[in-house]
Amino acid sequence: DGGITQSPKYLFRKEGQNVTLSCEQNLNHDAMYWYRQDPGQGLRLIYYSQIVNDFQKGDIAEGYSVSREKKESFPLTVTSAQKNPTAFYLCASTPRAGSKGELFFGEGSRLTVL
Amino acid sequence: RKEVEQDPGPFNVPEGATVAFNCTYSNSASQSFFWYRQDCRKEPKLLMSVYSSGNEDGRFTAQLNRASQYISLLIRDSKLSDSATYLCVVNSAGTASKLTFGTGTRLQVTL
Numbered sequence: 001d002g003g004i005t006q007s008p009k010y011l012f013r014k015e016g017q018n019v020t021l022s023c024e025q026n027l028n029h030d031a032m033y034w035y036r037q038d039p040g041q042g043l044r045l046i047y048y049s050q051i052v053n054d055f056q057k058g059d060i061a062e063g064y065s066v067s068r069e070k071k072e073s074f075p076l077t078v079t080s081a082q083k084n085p086t087a088f089y090l091c092a093s094t095p096r097a098g099s100k101g102e103l104f105f106g107e108g109s110r111l112t113v114l
Numbered sequence: 115r116k117e118v119e120q121d122p123g124p125f126n127v128p129e130g131a132t133v134a135f136n137c138t139y140s141n142s143a144s145q146s147f148f149w150y151r152q153d154c155r156k157e158p159k160l161l162m163s164v165y166s167s168g169n170e171d172g173r174f175t176a177q178l179n180r181a182s183q184y185i186s187l188l189i190r191d192s193k194l195s196d197s198a199t200y201l202c203v204v205n206s207a208g209t210a211s212k213l214t215f216g217t218g219t220r221l222q223v224t225l
Contacts, residue, residue: 031210031211033210033211035215040122040217041217042118042201042214042215042216042217042218043158043201043215044215045211045213048210048211050211056211058211088155090157090158094210097209097210097211099209099210101146101148101160101163101205101210102148102160102163103158103160103210103213105157105158105159106157107156107157108155108156108157110155
């Protein structure tokens with residue numbers, strides 16, 4: 001079955017440590033996105049990639065980094081520079097960069113910084 | 115003012131009731147509109163797009179009012195399984211990278 005797989009589902013990290021969240025899709029979608037969700041706030045865009053080897057900052061990119069070496073994969077690194085990293089992270093994709101609507105989401109990764 | 119505003123709720127309704135949610139948006143140039151459903155601690159999933167003329171999908175009806183800059187979602191004959199958070203999503207520039215999510219309205223349907 002086609003879909004988006006995020007791992008790990010739950011992650012605990014000590015302050016000052018970098019952590020990488022995995023996102024893999026087998027939908028053959030061109031565009032991929034990373035969002036963060038906090039209680040009482042809407043989803044906020046961290047980074048997005050419209051094509052392999054290219055990505056752009058979203059609204060809250062500071063303290064995060066990404067890569068897009070393969071079409072299927074768009075990992076997100078939460079660096080120690082991110083001041084408040086505890087959140088629910090969602091990876092999503094759309095068939096092509098100009099897609100207006102439906103985002104296909106992974107099940108999310110819940111990061112807690114101790 | 116937030117770009118997309120929703121009443122967070124919760125809306126507590128009995129099974130069989132009709133319930134409506136509104137969502138206002140600030141960017142008059144917004145081009146497309148959606149309702150997503152998010153179950154507790156799960157990912158959002160597209161419920162329906164919202165078209166200018168209004169549209170219906172079973173028990174769900176979505177309306178758009180461009181003049182007043184709001185969209186609405188009406189759920190008829192509520193089921194227990196409708197309990198979830200409903201996210202209003204607005205696209206201001208015609209690409210998925212410009213989607214703005216509301217904070218969501220929580221619905222709890224009870225027996």
